[in-house]
Amino acid sequence: MSDQLLSAVSQYGAPALFLVVAIAAVGVPLPITLLLIVAGSMVAQGAMNLWWVIVAASAGSILGDQAGYAIGRWGGQAAVTRLSRWFGKGVDLQAVEAKARAWGGPGIFITRWVLSPLGPWINLASGTAAFPWRQFVLWDALGEITGAAIYISVGRIFSDRVMAMDAVLGDVTWAIAALLAAVILGYQLVAYLRRARA
Amino acid sequence: MLVLGLAFVLAITGTFVFAYRAGRQARRIRAENEPIRAWMSIPFIAHTRHVPAPVLFQAIGLQAEPHDRRSIRHIAHDLKRPVPDLMAQVQRAVDAAAQASGNQPR
Numbered sequence: 001m002s003d004q005l006l007s008a009v010s011q012y013g014a015p016a017l018f019l020v021v022a023i024a025a026v027g028v029p030l031p032i033t034l035l036l037i038v039a040g041s042m043v044a045q046g047a048m049n050l051w052w053v054i055v056a057a058s059a060g061s062i063l064g065d066q067a068g069y070a071i072g073r074w075g076g077q078a079a080v081t082r083l084s085r086w087f088g089k090g091v092d093l094q095a096v097e098a099k100a101r102a103w104g105g106p107g108i109f110i111t112r113w114v115l116s117p118l119g120p121w122i123n124l125a126s127g128t129a130a131f132p133w134r135q136f137v138l139w140d141a142l143g144e145i146t147g148a149a150i151y152i153s154v155g156r157i158f159s160d161r162v163m164a165m166d167a168v169l170g171d172v173t174w175a176i177a178a179l180l181a182a183v184i185l186g187y188q189l190v191a192y193l194r195r196a197r198a
Numbered sequence: 199m200l201v202l203g204l205a206f207v208l209a210i211t212g213t214f215v216f217a218y219r220a221g222r223q224a225r226r227i228r229a230e231n232e233p234i235r236a237w238m239s240i241p242f243i244a245h246t247r248h249v250p251a252p253v254l255f256q257a258i259g260l261q262a263e264p265h266d267r268r269s270i271r272h273i274a275h276d277l278k279r280p281v282p283d284l285m286a287q288v289q290r291a292v293d294a295a296a297q298a299s300g301n302q303p304r
Contacts, residue, residue, distance in 0.1 A: 002237075003235070003236050003237040003269075003271065004237070006235075006237035006238075006269075007236075007237040007238075007239075007268075007269030007271060007272060010237065010238070010239050010242060010267055010269060011239070011267045011268060011269065011272070041242070041245070041246075042242070044245075045241060045242070045245045047241065047267065159245065159246075160232065160245060160246040160247075160248065161232060161246070162232070162246070163232055163233060163235075164223075164224075164227035164230065164232065167223060167227070168220050168223050168224050168227070171216045171217075171219045171220035171223060172216070172217075172220045174212070174216040175212075175213055175216035175217040175220060178209050178210075178212030178213040178215075178216055179209075179213045181205075181209040181212070182206060182209035182210045182212075182213055185202060185205050185206040185209055186206055188202060189202050189203060189206055192199060192202060196199075
């Protein structure tokens, strides 16, 4: 499956990338990070235009995310449960919905590119939790454009090391996620200590 | 308070562990070759292995065409050849091109 997708992007360029990222954003597990890195490498080779690739990847992801949000908002719990049964084995939807409520907009932003496996489930949960659509679009677009720009740039810079970069990025994104958690927890810890002293 | 403190320490530890792993992996892969995969096109392989694309096209009996972005699997299908055979032939051409230019095969 991955092979076919990678060769489709390699052969047909930005339109194929747009289609694949849109499908992945709905919840189908596809190797999107690797696809974006490969697209970046193809930009470096002169086979694709940088801006077209970023626009195609961002637009495809945003479209797919909107579909996920709409399923959650108007499809109801039954549609969400059916979708999670197909693509999200082991995903605890109630836990994701609780996260979506707690994290709000920044949670949507972070799950577009750092905690991206959670992205499709946050879309559904944002829909079922009736998160305001305009705010969802804003945070979603910010996150998707950031993610696309970062991964495509990585592929462009390390254009002769795409497979290797895909392997390294797994650890890098977890390091970023852990760092973000440390910053948030550190902030809460300092606030708690200040309150205790006062 | 205790739970918050422990979670903070855990997050800091996680940051360093994953950053260390990423750094170690990055150092290791710098010395390794990028593998040839069936989804890769000939210009893509030529770019990652730093060899001229026409040399690779020629090696598999095709006319050099920079806009030919067909994957190895697609070319193998068109040529009615097994994919592993074609990949091995491309690998040999990469090695030969690297040796001819005085570099280590990549």
